[in-house]
Amino acid sequence: MEATNLFDFYTLPKATEAKDKTYKPSKPPTLKEALKLIIPKLLPYAMTLVGNIDDAEDLCQEALLKLMRNEERFLNAEYPYAYAKKCLRNIFIDHYRQELRTSHLEDINLEPSYKHNLDAQLEHQDLLDCLAKHDETDRTILGMLGAGHSYQDIQRFLGGISLVNLRVKASRARATLADCMEGKDG
Amino acid sequence: MDKRLKLQVADYMDTGWTYQNNPELRAIIDSVSDGKDFYEALLKSQAKLKAFFSSKELTKSRKNLDAFVDNALKEEKKRSFLLPLNAFLVTSCALLFSLNLFMQPAEVVEKQPFFNLPETMPQPMVTVAESSSSLWQLADGLNEEMDASIYQVMFGIYLYNMDAFNLSMNSMRADKALIVPDKAFIKSLSQKTSKDFVKTFTT
Numbered sequence: 001m002e003a004t005n006l007f008d009f010y011t012l013p014k015a016t017e018a019k020d021k022t023y024k025p026s027k028p029p030t031l032k033e034a035l036k037l038i039i040p041k042l043l044p045y046a047m048t049l050v051g052n053i054d055d056a057e058d059l060c061q062e063a064l065l066k067l068m069r070n071e072e073r074f075l076n077a078e079y080p081y082a083y084a085k086k087c088l089r090n091i092f093i094d095h096y097r098q099e100l101r102t103s104h105l106e107d108i109n110l111e112p113s114y115k116h117n118l119d120a121q122l123e124h125q126d127l128l129d130c131l132a133k134h135d136e137t138d139r140t141i142l143g144m145l146g147a148g149h150s151y152q153d154i155q156r157f158l159g160g161i162s163l164v165n166l167r168v169k170a171s172r173a174r175a176t177l178a179d180c181m182e183g184k185d186g
Numbered sequence: 187m188d189k190r191l192k193l194q195v196a197d198y199m200d201t202g203w204t205y206q207n208n209p210e211l212r213a214i215i216d217s218v219s220d221g222k223d224f225y226e227a228l229l230k231s232q233a234k235l236k237a238f239f240s241s242k243e244l245t246k247s248r249k250n251l252d253a254f255v256d257n258a259l260k261e262e263k264k265r266s267f268l269l270p271l272n273a274f275l276v277t278s279c280a281l282l283f284s285l286n287l288f289m290q291p292a293e294v295v296e297k298q299p300f301f302n303l304p305e306t307m308p309q310p311m312v313t314v315a316e317s318s319s320s321l322w323q324l325a326d327g328l329n330e331e332m333d334a335s336i337y338q339v340m341f342g343i344y345l346y347n348m349d350a351f352n353l354s355m356n357s358m359r360a361d362k363a364l365i366v367p368d369k370a371f372i373k374s375l376s377q378k379t380s381k382d383f384v385k386t387f388t389t
Contacts, residue, residue: 035255039248044239057247061254068258127234146235147244171196174228175189178196181234182227 031071035064038084041157044147045085048139049092051128059095063088082159085140130180137161138173145170187218195221199228321358334372341380342372355387 029037042063046056066087067074077083131139137158144154155166191214198211205212205225215221325339332339343364344355350362358364 032255032259036252039251039255043244043248043251047239047244053241053243053247057250060247060251064251064255065258068262124234124238127231127238130231142235143239146232146239148236148240167197167200168193171193171200174196174200174231175192177235178224178228178231179192181231182223 028075031068031075034075034080035067038067038081039064040147041081041144041149041153042084042088044143044149045140045157046088046092048131048136048143049089059088059092062091066091079156079159081153081157085157085159126181130177133180134173134176138169138176141166141170142173142177145174187220187224191218191221192224195225196228199232321355324364328366332369332372334369334375335377335380337380337384338372338375338377340384341375342367344383346371355384 039060042060043056046059046063047053050056050059063084067084070087074080074083131142134142140158141154144157149157151163151166151170154170155161155163158166161169195211195214198208198214203211205215215225321340321343322336325336325343329336329339334342340355343366344351346367347362347364350359350364351357352359
């Protein structure tokens with residue numbers, strides 16, 4: 001499996017590439033550009049963790065601040081997307097720990113919490129319930145696919161996973177999600 | 187529908203195939219009784235995923251986060267611009283303060299000297315020896331005032347007015363005015379030396 005190198009990280013979205021055929025990614029991105037590339041990936045992941053948009057946005061803001069503080073490490077990371085994801089996940093765990101105080105980390109299980117049920121969440125409650133039955137990686141894959149990200153993007157974001165393995169995992173997750181939804185509806 | 191078929195259907199759908207546009211996928215779905223149900227559930231779950239993770243709220247949140255990044259980095263830029271300015275101001279203030287510290291003692295010395303010299307210095311007392319009076323008589327009237335022994339006073343007057351004596355302390359000239367030295371000079375003379383000196387003229 002090839003590591004997601006910095007060159008990949010600088011790649012612009014496909015639509016832009018298609019429009020501008022002379023585009024050659026040569027210049028490393030500034031912190032601002034890198035952060036703006038990371039936001040669309042972080043948001044669905046945060047959604048799979050917390051289950052509602054408001055908390056997801058807060059979580060993303062904290063993660064972005066952390067990335068700004070660790071600019072050097074973030075921009076020079078082998079997997080910058082995965083580094084950002086890990087930052088966000090750590091912040092989420094910190095929050096979870098603060099809430100539970102005495103609970104052991106293994107007991108947390110990182111299942112999304114759906115405490116703040118809004119109208120939109122009620123509408124998607126069956127989906128959220130089914131997502132909660134998946135592990136964290138599957139949830140991330142499904143969330144990012146739902147947000148319209150490519151497998152390459154998801155691979156960079158997860159880090160340490162081959163494209164083939166990712167596709168298999170995605171198919172399984174889709175099938176189990178459909179099974180779960182079918183069961184709920186039926 | 188077994189797991190293998192379900193995975194195959196999910197995989198085909200991932201490549202963009204549908205029941206309508208692909209006969210292979212259609213064949214798999216039609217081969218089992220619950221194939222259609224699974225296919226519909228798969229479509230529904232995908233639609234729900236898309237609706238949930240590509241909602242308007244999420245797009246709005248994304249824009250909010252973009253604005254957040256812009257603001258945060260703008261503030262950082264402002265801070266990075268102000269930092270050298272602040273450093274310059276602090277350094278110049280410190281420099282001025284330290285210069286002021288160096289200047290202050292000179293002013294203080296000028297304003298408050300360690301000692302004050304009187305405008306008029308005390309002048310030595312001048313007296314004219316009468317022909318009848320002797321050095322002893324003169325010194326006898328002064329020793330109490332000078333707070334010194336009579337020998338000290340005599341020795342002091344003699345040292346100050348050597349030209350007013352004819353070699354000996356006993357032969358004082360009447361035409362010469364005697365200058366009486368000040369108290370400090372008299373007191374600075376050793377009592378013993380003064381007495382011994384005076385005695386050399388009396389014996």
